[in-house]
Amino acid sequence: xxxxGLAAAWSETSARAGGVPRRLLALPLLAAALPxxxxxxxxxxxxxxxxxxxxxxxxxxRRFLGFEVLRGWLYLxxxxxxxxxxxASPGVKLLRIRYSVDVPRSRLVSGWExxxxxxxxxEMPADFRARLRDLPAGQVEDWLFLPDRAExxxxxxxxxxxxxxxxxxxxxxFIGPDASSAGLRRGLLGxx
Numbered sequence: 001x002x003x004x005g006l007a008a009a010w011s012e013t014s015a016r017a018g019g020v021p022r023r024l025l026a027l028p029l030l031a032a033a034l035p036x037x038x039x040x041x042x043x044x045x046x047x048x049x050x051x052x053x054x055x056x057x058x059x060x061x062r063r064f065l066g067f068e069v070l071r072g073w074l075y076l077x078x079x080x081x082x083x084x085x086x087x088a089s090p091g092v093k094l095l096r097i098r099y100s101v102d103v104p105r106s107r108l109v110s111g112w113e114x115x116x117x118x119x120x121x122x123e124m125p126a127d128f129r130a131r132l133r134d135l136p137a138g139q140v141e142d143w144l145f146l147p148d149r150a151e152x153x154x155x156x157x158x159x160x161x162x163x164x165x166x167x168x169x170x171x172x173x174f175i176g177p178d179a180s181s182a183g184l185r186r187g188l189l190g191x192x
Contacts, residue, residue: 043073043096050146052077052092060187062180068100072174074188081189083175087168093145095171095188103135119169127160128152145171 045056054075062069075094080086086093109124109132116124131152140155150167151159162170172179179185186192 047075047094049075049094050092050144054092054094055079057086058186058188058190058192060174060181060184060192062184069103070097070099070101070184072097072184072188074175079190081191083172083177083185083189086175086189087172090147092147093171095143095145095174097141097143099135099137099139101137105132105134108132108135115170115173116166119173120166122166125160125162125166128162131160143167143170 043056043059047054054077057074057076057079059071059073061071073096075096076086076089077091077093080089109129112124112128112132116122131154142153142155142159144151144153144159145167146164148164150162150164150170152162152170153159174181175185175188183192
């Protein structure tokens with residue numbers, strides 16, 4: 001389309017839509033029509049697991065360049081905003097994570113290799129490495145922290161077990177003082 005033709009088309013659509021091209025007016029309607037995850041159903045205030053009644057401690061979001069990458073919910077036997085006390089507690093804890101974007105396996109592997117090396121000076125457990133795969137947006141996983149171990153499972157799959165020390169290190173990567181996302185940390189600790 002010639003420059004004059006483009007200007008005429010802009011003027012015509014702008015005049016009919018109060019100065020805004022109709023195509024641009026349709027964008028908010030399209031965005032409103034896109035499916036959105038149901039927040040309330042993902043985070044009941046109380047749940048039962050491992051024979052314990054757990055309460056929702058907090059909800060947090062990890063963002064990258066302003067986009068939501070994942071959302072997490074932390075459940076504890078009793079609410080607390082003290083990360084050290086939570087990590088030291090032998091009580092049952094559950095961290096539920098829902099990925100908001102597709103995450104390739106290669107990113108997960110390199111991130112967890114760094115996390116294990118920096119967090120406990122140990123290698124990533126082979127069973128844990130083997131379970132990592134490309135994750136589609138919407139994938140949910142549960143991290144159940146028990147006094148003697150942690151069990152991590154994608155929704156509907158059997159869990160992978162790691163030792164209690166490794167489990168604490170993994171939870172610390174979300175709520176500890178060196179957590180990789182301050183916003184996610186504050187939310188999980190009920191501070192934001």
